[in-house]
Amino acid sequence: MTRTVLVPHDRLAGWVERFSARHGEPVVVRDGTGVTLQSPDGAEAAYDGAEPPGDFGIVLVRRGGYAVGSVEGGALAAHKTGTRYVQGQTKAGGWSQQRYARRRANQADALVEACAEVVRRIVPEGSLVFGGGDRPLFAAVLEQCDGRTPLVPAQRWLEVGDPKFVTLLKAVVDARAYEVRLNALA
Structure with a gap:
């Protein structure tokens, strides 16, 4: 991975939609709470899918x-x-x-x-x-x-x-x- 972006908690679903629109429908790989999106064009995005802390x-x-x-x-x-x-x-x-x-x-x-x-x-x-x-x-x-x-x-x-x-x-x-x-x- 070469760079990291912060995606606000309430905007993750929209971010994933825009990622899919730009790079094609990704294969979603889950490993525990980790999520990796692997797109057909080679683009990858990975994040920890655990719910962020509230308190x-x-x-x-x-x-x-x-x-x-x-x-x-x-x-x-x-x-x-x-x-x-x-x-x-x-x-x-x-x-x-x-x-x-x-x-x-x-x-x-x-x-x-x-x-x-x-x-x-x-x-x-x-x-x-x-x-x-x-x-x-x-x-x-x-x-x-x-x-x-x-x-x-x-x-x-x-x-x-x-x-x-x-x-x-x-x-x-x-x-x-x-x-x-x-x-x-x-």
């Missing part, structure tokens, strides 16, 4: 902000976004560079703590959690949520821009979407 958490965090959501039945049930200033890199040298590095670290720690507080408040304990943004900051947020039933990080990482409310809404759709792997002919 989960989302934590999007980047330097400068976060967006946290709790999803129930496939819809955003609770959410909170916030910003925290984290200074960027500086070209100053010597003591100034070290001072700025400490300041950045302290600001990043404050961001992680603020985000973790929101996660503890709105994401149910033991939830599957989709992450997006900065991986080390996401890992630090989950680590800060100690003292609870551990949150379970999802395998799929969400590629997101600035963690804002609209980004969170798109992340809910992307988290529930099917990852369809296509070969070069599809």
